[in-house]
Amino acid sequence: MSVYKAVEKKWKRVKTNAILDERGERIEEAIHVIDPHALTMEQSTWIRKVDECIVVGDAKCVIYAITLPETKSCNGFYILVGALDACTQRDLAEKCLIEYAEAPHTTNLHPLNQQIDKIWMKATSRRQNEPDPMNKLHWAALGYHYNWTLRAYPEEQGSHIPELLQKLGEACANAVGFEITSEAALVNYYKANSTMGGHQDNVEITFDHPVVSFSIGSDAIFLKGGLTKDEVPIEILLRSGDVVVMGGESRLCFHGIAKTMPNNCIPAFPKELPNCNVLYHNIQEYVCSNRLNINVRQVFPTKSDQESDRKRHKSS
Numbered sequence: 001m002s003v004y005k006a007v008e009k010k011w012k013r014v015k016t017n018a019i020l021d022e023r024g025e026r027i028e029e030a031i032h033v034i035d036p037h038a039l040t041m042e043q044s045t046w047i048r049k050v051d052e053c054i055v056v057g058d059a060k061c062v063i064y065a066i067t068l069p070e071t072k073s074c075n076g077f078y079i080l081v082g083a084l085d086a087c088t089q090r091d092l093a094e095k096c097l098i099e100y101a102e103a104p105h106t107t108n109l110h111p112l113n114q115q116i117d118k119i120w121m122k123a124t125s126r127r128q129n130e131p132d133p134m135n136k137l138h139w140a141a142l143g144y145h146y147n148w149t150l151r152a153y154p155e156e157q158g159s160h161i162p163e164l165l166q167k168l169g170e171a172c173a174n175a176v177g178f179e180i181t182s183e184a185a186l187v188n189y190y191k192a193n194s195t196m197g198g199h200q201d202n203v204e205i206t207f208d209h210p211v212v213s214f215s216i217g218s219d220a221i222f223l224k225g226g227l228t229k230d231e232v233p234i235e236i237l238l239r240s241g242d243v244v245v246m247g248g249e250s251r252l253c254f255h256g257i258a259k260t261m262p263n264n265c266i267p268a269f270p271k272e273l274p275n276c277n278v279l280y281h282n283i284q285e286y287v288c289s290n291r292l293n294i295n296v297r298q299v300f301p302t303k304s305d306q307e308s309d310r311k312r313h314k315s316s
Ligand SMILES: O=C(O)CCC(=O)C(=O)O
Pocket: 186, 188, 196, 201, 213, 222, 255, 256, 257, 293, 295
């Protein structure tokens, strides 16, 4: 079994929803976890704070470059801690639930001809004994919709990338020195026990631009491995509002979600807000037991990338 798989298995066995026990001490399985809010002395020796910035609203965030301890190379993997301000988190949660899962975007239910229109409205207005349609929703695709059967991106964009995602993607990528034109976005809907197996994001036509990934709602244990599953992955606790940028050498690293950890207390989603309505209450309840992830990617090379490639080839 690969070491990556062994770490995934370890998290499958963890039944608690926090890395700390009742006494406030780390559970044994979590001793290596990087909690960006509480780095250990040892972690501070290899996790570099590269900058502080404001990506959106008034959220001042710290940027850490997280490199694998074995290689110690700075390989383009960054976490922007709390980069999304509370308003943006609430706005994105609402959009994931009532806009991004609707046509013209597609979802995992679409290829099965089971796409459910107004899924969030149906879920929240159903009778108590009726099944929750949200249980069937795993992902939504925006922009260029990757075709998993043909294993290819289509020539035409299936839907637009919302301006907010374009802007956030660009701001986060620029904050760590990368550029991105978001052409495809994926929204992942995680339930309390959902995981995402280790994989590489390797279906785009270019890998010269980073994947920018936004976390909203419940906490998660994110695993970031190397270029093979034989490298020990680092384990990172991601919270609502955190942004991960995987560019440069880390663009093709194995990664995934080993555990989703529902938490009752998410600062951006208090139980009551001034003037809050039923929609907010439903969203607040949802994010406390589920996690949303939105990630944006550039699929095709930028014209200037192609130009510089051509020049490189000519001169070599
Ligand atoms: O949920 C996450 O943070 C990671 C999602 C991911 O890796 C993907 O959609 O490819």
